[in-house]
Amino acid sequence: MRLTRAGEYGIRCVQHLARHGKGALVSRKEIAVRTDVPPHFLAKIAQQLARAGIIEIQQGANGGYRLLRDPSEITLLAVIEAIIGGISLNDCVGRPESCHNSPLCTVHRVWNKANRQLRATLQEADFATLAKEDSCCLTPCPETAGHNGSIEKK
Amino acid sequence: MRLTRAGEYGIRCVQHLARHGKGALVSRKEIAVRTDVPPHFLAKIAQQLARAGIIEIQQGANGGYRLLRDPSEITLLAVIEAIIGGISLNDCVGRPESCHNSPLCTVHRVWNKANRQLRATLQEADFATLAKEDSCCLTPCPETAGHNGSIEKK
DNA sequence: CGATATAAGACTAAAAATATCTCATATATC
DNA sequence: GATATATGAGATATTTTTAGTCTTATATCG
Known part of the structure; x- marks a missing residue:
């Protein structure tokens, strides 16, 4: 249950x-090198x-490639959905007919809620803000300074 | 980016x-038939x-199998993490060293936030509550009543 | 003991993700 | 216009993950 590499790229x-910035032309090669993405793979992603x-x-x-919109008008959600299609955490979210139980089942409702939240969070994040916060964060930010407790890998 | 079938099962x-209920013994075969899961696959999931x-x-x-805890003490999150391991929406959430940028990057922070939210939502859902709401929902619930009202057939 | 039921891991099949290759098309420059 | 350069778009190959099955072993009941 994670972002694919294509989405990350x-x-x-x-x-x-x-x-x-918006409208500036940047060659595929430069992007590929600077972001560490295989050039041919980047081509396919760019098409999407x-x-x-x-x-x-x-x-x-x-x-090369250029942004059609201002960074402030591009959200993480838009980019991700452009590449991996609609986000659905569980099959039954995207295709209710796949649900073993009724689509009214409570588990289904939890997934729907989680899905809504996730999309909302990704929609709040636009690339102008991301870039701005980035530069402010060349020194560690309060939010990330003291933890990484809750996530555990097996 | 979705729940695997093993998790769903x-x-x-x-x-x-x-x-x-807690402690009641139910045969693998019954569970497999009633939940529509391949018996051998169920065995593997049960082990986890x-x-x-x-x-x-x-x-x-x-x-057969029996619950060790009361349904009210088992959350969706616990079941899912038992089966698919820790939830991490993006690779960089679980393994910060995989991040192309600094782990302090703002995109990374958005994913962390989304991941936290998702885990919280899944942790709120315990199986006692899920079952209770289910029975209350044999007639449509307010939340879902909006669109169709009648029990749908496939 | 023998019938029944699950354990555990090996194995296979199918699907998805990742990456690359090839030929086609567009554009700048000479 | 010819040529070199850069991307387009689909086909193909590789790898990884998911899904499911099979086999041999072990536990329990009667």
Whole structure:
């Protein structure tokens, strides 16, 4: 239950473009190198971002990608859904007919709630804010300074 | 980014056991049939639930599984983490060293937040409450009544 | 003991994720 | 216009994960 690598790469790509601002042309090669993404894989991801109206692709010599919207108008959610499709934590969220029980079942409702929350959190995060907080955080932030308690790996 | 089928099956299994209450012995076969889970697959899932201290397995003739705790003390989170391991929405949540940027990066922080929320929501849901609300919902609940009102058939 | 039921892990099959390759198309520059 | 450069888009290959099955061993009841 985690973000695929394609999704992660998509975020990196937009993040890098956001640094150059809306409309600035950046070559695929530069993005690939700077964000550590295989160039051919990046091409495929870029196609999906383009279809979603997030970036524009310019072919030909000195081609590349550019953001179509201001970073403040691009959310994590938009990028992720452009690449991995709609978020659904459990199958029964996206396709109620797959539910073994009734779609009214309480477990189903918990998943729906979790899904809503997740989408809301990802929608709150736009790339302008992300970039701004990033620079403020070259020294550690209060929020991340003292923990990482709750998450445990087996 | 979704619950695996093993996780889904684990929930069904505990849900069914919860109907019989803590300590009641239910055969694997019955559970498999009633929850629509392949029996051999159920066996594997049960082993994980047993290791996590959620159920106890009784071998031999007339064997089966029983809940070790009261349904009110078993959460969705516990069952899911018993089966699929710790929840981490993005790789960088579970393994900060996998982060291309600094683990202090703002994207990372958004994922951490989302992950915390998700775990909290799944922890709030215990199987006693789930069962109770279920029966109350044989007639439509306020929350779900909005769209169709009648029990739907597939 | 013999019938029945699960244990545990090996094994197979299928699906998804990840990455690469190839040929086609677009553009700048000469 | 020719050529070099850069991306497009789909096909293909590889790897990993998920899902499910099978086999041999072990436990319990009667």
